[in-house]
Amino acid sequence: MSDNATSPAVTVVAKTEAPIRTFTFRFSGDGGEFFKIWIVNLLLTVVTLGIYSAWATVRTSQYFYGHTKLDETGFQYLANPLSILIGRVIAVAIFGLVMLAASFQPMLYGVLMVLAIPAVPWLMVRAMRFNLRNTAYRNVRFDFVGTYGEAAKVFLLYYLGVILSLGLAGPWWLLQTKKFFINNVRYGDHAFDCSCPTKEFYILALITLGAIIPVLLVTVLLGWIPVIGQIVIFLAYLSIFALWQSWVRNMLFNHTRLAGDVQLSSNVTMFDLAMLYAMNALLVVVTLGIALPWVMVRTAKFYAERTAVQAANLDRFTASQNQVAGSAIGDEVAGVFALEVGI
Amino acid sequence: MIQGYYFPHGSSRRLLASITVDDRGFLRLHDEQGALLADGRWQQLQISPRLGSTPRFLDFADGSRFETSDNDAVDGLQQCWRQERGYHLLHRLESHWRLALASVVVVAVVSWWFLTIALPYAASQVAFVLPASALDRSAELSLSVMERIALKPSTLDEARQQQLQGLLVRLLPQSPAYNYRLLLRDGGAFGANAFALPDGTIVMTDQLVALADDDRQLSAVLAHEIGHVEARHSLRQVLQGSVIMVIAAVMAGDATAFGDLVGGVPTAVMDASYSRDFEREADRYALTLLASQGVDSEHFAVLLERLAASHDQADDTDVNYFSSHPPTAERVAAARAF
Numbered sequence: 001m002s003d004n005a006t007s008p009a010v011t012v013v014a015k016t017e018a019p020i021r022t023f024t025f026r027f028s029g030d031g032g033e034f035f036k037i038w039i040v041n042l043l044l045t046v047v048t049l050g051i052y053s054a055w056a057t058v059r060t061s062q063y064f065y066g067h068t069k070l071d072e073t074g075f076q077y078l079a080n081p082l083s084i085l086i087g088r089v090i091a092v093a094i095f096g097l098v099m100l101a102a103s104f105q106p107m108l109y110g111v112l113m114v115l116a117i118p119a120v121p122w123l124m125v126r127a128m129r130f131n132l133r134n135t136a137y138r139n140v141r142f143d144f145v146g147t148y149g150e151a152a153k154v155f156l157l158y159y160l161g162v163i164l165s166l167g168l169a170g171p172w173w174l175l176q177t178k179k180f181f182i183n184n185v186r187y188g189d190h191a192f193d194c195s196c197p198t199k200e201f202y203i204l205a206l207i208t209l210g211a212i213i214p215v216l217l218v219t220v221l222l223g224w225i226p227v228i229g230q231i232v233i234f235l236a237y238l239s240i241f242a243l244w245q246s247w248v249r250n251m252l253f254n255h256t257r258l259a260g261d262v263q264l265s266s267n268v269t270m271f272d273l274a275m276l277y278a279m280n281a282l283l284v285v286v287t288l289g290i291a292l293p294w295v296m297v298r299t300a301k302f303y304a305e306r307t308a309v310q311a312a313n314l315d316r317f318t319a320s321q322n323q324v325a326g327s328a329i330g331d332e333v334a335g336v337f338a339l340e341v342g343i
Numbered sequence: 344m345i346q347g348y349y350f351p352h353g354s355s356r357r358l359l360a361s362i363t364v365d366d367r368g369f370l371r372l373h374d375e376q377g378a379l380l381a382d383g384r385w386q387q388l389q390i391s392p393r394l395g396s397t398p399r400f401l402d403f404a405d406g407s408r409f410e411t412s413d414n415d416a417v418d419g420l421q422q423c424w425r426q427e428r429g430y431h432l433l434h435r436l437e438s439h440w441r442l443a444l445a446s447v448v449v450v451a452v453v454s455w456w457f458l459t460i461a462l463p464y465a466a467s468q469v470a471f472v473l474p475a476s477a478l479d480r481s482a483e484l485s486l487s488v489m490e491r492i493a494l495k496p497s498t499l500d501e502a503r504q505q506q507l508q509g510l511l512v513r514l515l516p517q518s519p520a521y522n523y524r525l526l527l528r529d530g531g532a533f534g535a536n537a538f539a540l541p542d543g544t545i546v547m548t549d550q551l552v553a554l555a556d557d558d559r560q561l562s563a564v565l566a567h568e569i570g571h572v573e574a575r576h577s578l579r580q581v582l583q584g585s586v587i588m589v590i591a592a593v594m595a596g597d598a599t600a601f602g603d604l605v606g607g608v609p610t611a612v613m614d615a616s617y618s619r620d621f622e623r624e625a626d627r628y629a630l631t632l633l634a635s636q637g638v639d640s641e642h643f644a645v646l647l648e649r650l651a652a653s654h655d656q657a658d659d660t661d662v663n664y665f666s667s668h669p670p671t672a673e674r675v676a677a678a679r680a681f
């Protein structure tokens with residue numbers, strides 16, 4: 001929790017003269033309902049040889065956005081399936097050609113991979129922009145204003161620094177990437193601002209490294225036991241992953257504000273997150289993937305319940321610029337190359 | 344009357360509001376106090392499609408928006424004033440359990456058909472359209488990588504090497520379409536092994552030669568490797584693998600939460616399954632070729648058993664014999680039954 005949330009009277013109320021309220025996110029979707037949408041998506045995608053997949057993506061996103069509610073109003077996903085389809089066709093063509101080049105002309109493949117490096121920041125910026133411009137809440141669109149230059153600086157130049165420092169700059173760099181993504185998000189005319197101190201990322205990195213030691217010990221001691229040993233090891237690594245993920249999420253949210261005084265907050269605990277991952281993995285494996293829709297819904301519920309916004313009211317955000325949607329090409333190419341663009 | 348929220352253009356301001364539509368399709372939007380906020384024709388609204396119980400968004404021409412969870416009321420008015428058959432049908436599809444369960448079966452059957460029949464068939468058709476030299480570059484590269492990491496010059500004497508070269512020549516067709524050549528090498532970490540590169544290069548290790556007590560067993564191995572080359576298995580594997588990878592990548596990009604889980608496992612499973620099919624095909628080719636030269640299929644069976652035994656002794660990894668193979672017992676049984 002930030003200082004601000006615990007003593008709002010000093011900083012915020014003076015300006016707005018209204019009491020600060022906590023608005024908690026709520027996910028109102030239902031696993032069974034989404035299963036039917038999901039399976040029809042799959043069916044039509046298979047029957048149309050993949051063409052419907054663009055519509056499937058849009059319907060899935062609309063379902064999850066629409067059911068994600070803040071103060072009883074849903075979010076909106078506005079992307080046009082047709083532009084996603086075009087982007088996807090291009091991405092599949094490029095990806096397929098690169099795959100074939102890897103087999104037929106290994107040298108050319110190497111050259112392509114080197115040429116692809118400067119394209120990575122571009123893909124990330126485009127993907128963020130496409131997704132955010134197609135997201136709205138209360139009739140106000142989000143946007144992403146990060147530039148290629150900034151992205152190249154953070155992901156290429158700074159990354160070089162990480163290598164030169166033999167990884168010591170790693171936590172600092174990670175925070176820079178997160179800040180690049182958060183601080184360039186706009187909601188209407190308003191900016192998000194993440195003020196997470198670098199120190200906290202280093203503390204987290206040390207704690208995570210410290211936690212890996214007992215896990216390695218467990219691996220050595222129990223690794224030989226056939227089934228139980230493997231399950232214990234899986235859970236141990238899962239816990240480390242959950243520790244890192246939950247902590248990073250909480251830290252970033254709790255240090256992020258919108259428009260200067262709207263405080264975001266997240267309280268995901270490591271144990272809850274590890275349980276979520278473990279249950280999800282179990283459900284998907286046991287049902288051979290049929291439970292995926294339920295898994296997606298319970299994951300959305302999980303995060304929604306643990307995310308909140310503290311503000312006097314949500315009525316005051318303006319959107320004066322004319323906002324236009326970006327092209328899908330960057331987004332889809334980025335998606336196909338499986339670049340995780342997550343905050 | 345439809346209850347919901349009204350969002351005027353240009354800000355996040357939200358007002359409780361309701362819409363009424365008269366019998367000529369003209370709508371009025373009032374706030375709680377009954378003040379008129381917007382009006383117009385229902386047909387001119389942009390309405391988000393029905394999607395389960397997600398809220399509907401009704402967009403006015405001036406950029407303002409109305410949100411409601413009263414899906415049935417919106418659908419009723421839509422049917423009255425505007426026919427949007429596509430999305431209406433989609434919603435009907437998406438709201439039936441029996442249909443959903445039938446879809447599971449259809450998806451499973453079609454996917455199975457595509458992966459096991461359609462894709463291998465298409466790949467084999469394409470593979471024989473492409474020039475035979477398509478994979479020459481990568482054959483050179485994989486050979487040079489293997490020479491660097493494991494293979495060493497053969498320790499067999501010149502006379503023995505000539506004998507083995509003779510084995511290959513006797514098996515080849517009249518005018519071979521590939522530049523067949525046999526390379527004898529000390530296998531190093533590969534142990535007793537043989538593999539074919541797509542350009543017709545067949546590599547056999549000293550350890551494999553030592554394993555055989557009859558040259559007809561080695562002929563059987565060479566026939567199997569020729570089978571891989573003639574059927575263009577490497578090329579087909581590349582084509583099939585690329586399609587699987589692309590599908591997996593699109594799926595991964597789609598299923599945000601579980602991308603890696605969804606993408607990675609099936610790719611590996613399908614690759615292994617395809618290479619098992621290719622092994623069976625190469626075995627059949629070898630047995631036919633051997634039979635045409637009067638070599639008993641028992642020699643093939645014996646060598647397979649010896650190979651399996653030698654690899655069990657060395658270590659337990661299955662990757663030694665180039666790639667994923669069907670169980671030895673099955674292959675031996677097939678050879679003996681031939």
Ligand SMILES: [Zn+2]
Nearest residue numbers: 567571622625
């Ligand atoms: Zn083989």
